[in-house]
Amino acid sequence: MSKKLPEEFESQMKEMLQDSFPAFQSTVLAGDSPVSIRLNSGKKYDFDLGTNDQVAWNSDGYYLSERPVFTLDPAFHAGAYYVQEASSMFIKEALIQHIDFQMPLKVLDLCAAPGGKTTLIADLLNEDSLLVANEVIKSRVGGLKENLQKWGFVNYLVTNHDSEEFADLEGFFDLVLVDAPCSGEGLFRKDEDASSHWSPDAVQMCSARQKRILQAAAYLVAPNGHLVYSTCTYNNKENIENVDWLINNHDFEYKSLKILPEWGIVDKKVGYQFYPHKLRGEGFFVSVLQKTFTSEDFPQAKIKLNKLPTKQKETLRAWITDFENFEYYLKPDNGIIAIPLSLISEYGTVLKALFKRSSGFEIGEFKGNDFIPSHALALSQNVHPNLPKLELDKENALLFFKRENFEVKTENNGWYLITYQNLGLGWVKVIGDRINNYLPKEWRIRMDLPDLI
Numbered sequence: 001m002s003k004k005l006p007e008e009f010e011s012q013m014k015e016m017l018q019d020s021f022p023a024f025q026s027t028v029l030a031g032d033s034p035v036s037i038r039l040n041s042g043k044k045y046d047f048d049l050g051t052n053d054q055v056a057w058n059s060d061g062y063y064l065s066e067r068p069v070f071t072l073d074p075a076f077h078a079g080a081y082y083v084q085e086a087s088s089m090f091i092k093e094a095l096i097q098h099i100d101f102q103m104p105l106k107v108l109d110l111c112a113a114p115g116g117k118t119t120l121i122a123d124l125l126n127e128d129s130l131l132v133a134n135e136v137i138k139s140r141v142g143g144l145k146e147n148l149q150k151w152g153f154v155n156y157l158v159t160n161h162d163s164e165e166f167a168d169l170e171g172f173f174d175l176v177l178v179d180a181p182c183s184g185e186g187l188f189r190k191d192e193d194a195s196s197h198w199s200p201d202a203v204q205m206c207s208a209r210q211k212r213i214l215q216a217a218a219y220l221v222a223p224n225g226h227l228v229y230s231t232c233t234y235n236n237k238e239n240i241e242n243v244d245w246l247i248n249n250h251d252f253e254y255k256s257l258k259i260l261p262e263w264g265i266v267d268k269k270v271g272y273q274f275y276p277h278k279l280r281g282e283g284f285f286v287s288v289l290q291k292t293f294t295s296e297d298f299p300q301a302k303i304k305l306n307k308l309p310t311k312q313k314e315t316l317r318a319w320i321t322d323f324e325n326f327e328y329y330l331k332p333d334n335g336i337i338a339i340p341l342s343l344i345s346e347y348g349t350v351l352k353a354l355f356k357r358s359s360g361f362e363i364g365e366f367k368g369n370d371f372i373p374s375h376a377l378a379l380s381q382n383v384h385p386n387l388p389k390l391e392l393d394k395e396n397a398l399l400f401f402k403r404e405n406f407e408v409k410t411e412n413n414g415w416y417l418i419t420y421q422n423l424g425l426g427w428v429k430v431i432g433d434r435i436n437n438y439l440p441k442e443w444r445i446r447m448d449l450p451d452l453i
Helices: 007-030 087-096 116-124 138-151 163-169 200-220 240-249 310-318 341-353 375-379 394-402
Strands: 035-039 061-064 081-083 106-109 130-134 156-159 173-179 221-231 252-255 272-274 284-291 326-330 335-340 361-367 370-373 389-391 414-420 423-431 434-437
Touching (some): 035 116, 087 116, 087 272, 106 116, 116 130, 116 138, 116 173, 130 341, 138 156, 163 200, 163 341, 173 200, 200 221, 200 240, 221 240, 310 361, 310 370, 394 414
Parallel strands (some): 106 173, 130 156, 173 221
Antiparallel strands (some): 035 081, 252 284, 272 284, 335 361, 361 370, 414 423
């Protein structure tokens, strides 16, 4: 990256940090950002991290000594872990200090792509909770959905709406996360281009946009529910001032957190700031607020889709664990979705209110009498454990992801779940000497493999 920070940014940070500014400046300009991953608590996998260097505020987070080529790790494609910046993993600690995740919850991640914080929240939720992951930029929705499918948690909907289009869901969500688009000051070390896009005008524009998002988000929080606001920036306009504005204009109170001194996190009175010269992570800000206003219960709605015929439904029993816990519906495109029985009304309410969204846990479709399983089912934590499997080593697993020929030994025709160290990767169908690879084309590895395996 450039060895010089924008002058106006330097002036802002000198005023904010005073004597510690030189340490901040040298850390940011060093361009040596820590590499960290967060393990998927819902998938069993024997990691050889080569380190026990744990992220202090998240027991699932680990620093790596170097950045590997994640594309060449089948476990990455299987959703065994997520590559996530360490500071943002603090969201878990912020949530568990104030929210009872043993309760069934309705959660909205309003600015969700690419899905790091969404999958973090998914790890905390129980089987009777609903997670709505929204991304307003259409081109980023596909990546968000892919990361959620990899993670394997199935009680989610992906939506593509502006925050103001959620108005029909006023008071519906127990938790709303607003990881707001910001000026990106906290990414100057990690992203070589971030500082070149920064300006005081950009800060002002981001602050105004964040207020608009928060204005809409505030009304979506249920009585006594929580709103968590975060950014990857430092300035007060986008952080402290926006939190103060929310408290002063809506029915919220600030909730403080218990922070260990050795973590190096700075208490900013209505939020917590992460500085890269004080801890092993990038710039980050987070604030937890609770809604004090009370109102009547939110009205519920039915799902306006046809239920799957009984005969076809029974076919699915062999494919899905906890089969009886779901109701099965047929979408207009003949795709089948599975929705938890305990969440029928909640799904119906969201599906009625929003039109640019997925419809639930997509498990496949019928072609004639044959069931064609979805890739999402292969990656899910609800795929039946007794299905036929073909376990591959790393080399052949990567060839599977290249959609190239790979070594496999089986004498029986039919569907097989491809696995790597017992992690589901996708489906193949064996027909005589032919193996049909059902990995979606958009998931295919395009990298050259021979010299890298």
